[in-house]
Amino acid sequence: MNRILFIMLWLLVGTSVIKAQDMEPEDTVSRYSVQIDIRNAYISGVCIMRREPQQVTASIVNEFGVSALTYRYDRAKQKVKILSIMKKMDRWYVKRMLRKDLRVVMQQLLNGDEATEDRSVTYENKKYKIKYNYTPLTNEVKE
Amino acid sequence: MRKYIYILIMCLAPVVASAQNQAAIIEKINKISAEMKTMECDFVQTKHLKMLNDKMVSNGKMYYQQTNKLRWEYVTPYAYTFILNDNKVMLKNQKRTDVIDVNQNKMFKEIARMMMNSIVGKCLSDEKAFKTTIKETPNEWVATLIPQKKDMKQMWTKLILHFDRTKNIVAQVEMHEKTGDYTVIDLKNTKTNKTIDQKQFSVN
Numbered sequence: 198m199n200r201i202l203f204i205m206l207w208l209l210v211g212t213s214v215i216k217a218q219d220m221e222p223e224d225t226v227s228r229y230s231v232q233i234d235i236r237n238a239y240i241s242g243v244c245i246m247r248r249e250p251q252q253v254t255a256s257i258v259n260e261f262g263v264s265a266l267t268y269r270y271d272r273a274k275q276k277v278k279i280l281s282i283m284k285k286m287d288r289w290y291v292k293r294m295l296r297k298d299l300r301v302v303m304q305q306l307l308n309g310d311e312a313t314e315d316r317s318v319t320y321e322n323k324k325y326k327i328k329y330n331y332t333p334l335t336n337e338v339k340e
Numbered sequence: 341m342r343k344y345i346y347i348l349i350m351c352l353a354p355v356v357a358s359a360q361n362q363a364a365i366i367e368k369i370n371k372i373s374a375e376m377k378t379m380e381c382d383f384v385q386t387k388h389l390k391m392l393n394d395k396m397v398s399n400g401k402m403y404y405q406q407t408n409k410l411r412w413e414y415v416t417p418y419a420y421t422f423i424l425n426d427n428k429v430m431l432k433n434q435k436r437t438d439v440i441d442v443n444q445n446k447m448f449k450e451i452a453r454m455m456m457n458s459i460v461g462k463c464l465s466d467e468k469a470f471k472t473t474i475k476e477t478p479n480e481w482v483a484t485l486i487p488q489k490k491d492m493k494q495m496w497t498k499l500i501l502h503f504d505r506t507k508n509i510v511a512q513v514e515m516h517e518k519t520g521d522y523t524v525i526d527l528k529n530t531k532t533n534k535t536i537d538q539k540q541f542s543v544n
Contacts, residue, residue: 226394230418232435241433243418247392254392260420260433261412261451262387262396262515262523263495280391281519284494334417 224249227333231257234328240265244331246306253303254280266295270303277303298322302329362474365481366464372508373460379404379509381530385414390520402459402527409541410456423543424452430543439543450491458501458513459527470499480505 229244242259253270267280277299279292286292298320305318317332380403387396400414410424423430429440429448442449457463463485464472469492470485481503487493495517502512509530516522 226392228396228417230434232433239436241420241435243396243398245389245392245394245396247394256389256392256521258387258389258396258521260398260414260418260422261455262385262525264389264517264519264521267389267391267519 229331230334231332232328232330234330236326243334248307253307255303268295268299270300270307272307275300275304294322294325294327298327298329302331306331361476362472365474365476366472369461369481369503369508370465373462375533376460376509377406377533378536379459379530379532380534380536381527384526384528386524386526388522388524403536403540404456404459405536405541408456410452410459411540412455423541424456425541425543428543446491450489454492454499458499459510461501461503461510463499464501478505480511 225248227246227248229246231240231242231244233240240257240259242257242265244255244257246253246255251272253272254267255270256267257265259265263283264281265283265286267282269278269280270276271278277296279295282292282295302318302320305320315332317330319331320329321327322329380401382399383402384397384399387398389395398414398418399416400412402413403409403411408424408426410422412422414420419434421430421432423432424442427442429442429445429452431438431440440448442452454463454469457466461483463470464474464483469487469489471488472486473484475482475484483501483503485499485501487496487499496515497518498516500512500514500516501510502514503509504511507530509527509532511527511530513525513527514522515525
């Protein structure tokens, strides 16, 4: 009986490990066109995202290549840490808001909650009227 | 044998131009840029991201017309157009188009001025904005510009312009940031003093 239970348990554990491995993202880099609308202004650019098993590191740069923001999303804790931010945005209340908003955006992106045809993810912070849009870039330039 | 290797290294190594020579090079570049009525080229922009150990490559087309007209257009992997026409700047992406008066936006004024002056090399003599040193190699002049203004310092630690000595034009621009990230823009297929359709600079 014990042996049968052990085999069943082993099979279940084995299956769940295989499933977890199937779902576990490899170390991949993806790119998104990003637009953040803030009342009468907006920030646009490209987000480069490195997905690793434990974390996702993302950098938002404007079209001219100037870095605006780099952050890291911890998959287990489901938390965002701001690693660097441009001087003009370097305020504690901006960073706190970004941490909260980007956490939701990252969850949507990683859960594949893209409901639109272009696989974009949109999140709106209704309190501060800030809208985040991430659209995958498809036509990558080859060097 | 060692002597020959030493001589070879000395010949290949970039040589820092003397103050007198540097002034002469800047004067020459200024003269060329003054004579350059128009310029158009393709560009490849490579953004190197230290934290991600990755790079992002984008490319597009550039049109310039003396004295205050510039079209900087990204074609792939995203569509984005920046047009400067005197005091107006038009920004266009796939979702929206905005026209800004540069006089009302200091940051844009700086960016627009920096872009224009870098492309034609005018920024070398802008002593208020940059501290400049020039090195010479057999094929190019390499100008390192350290920003002196607060706004510029916040964005870049240094800019490096590579001038093709045979063609007397900027061939590459490097923009280095505090984070260790940097952007390299290679200008290719450059044509100068050709007529450019004014539609390219339309901001309406």
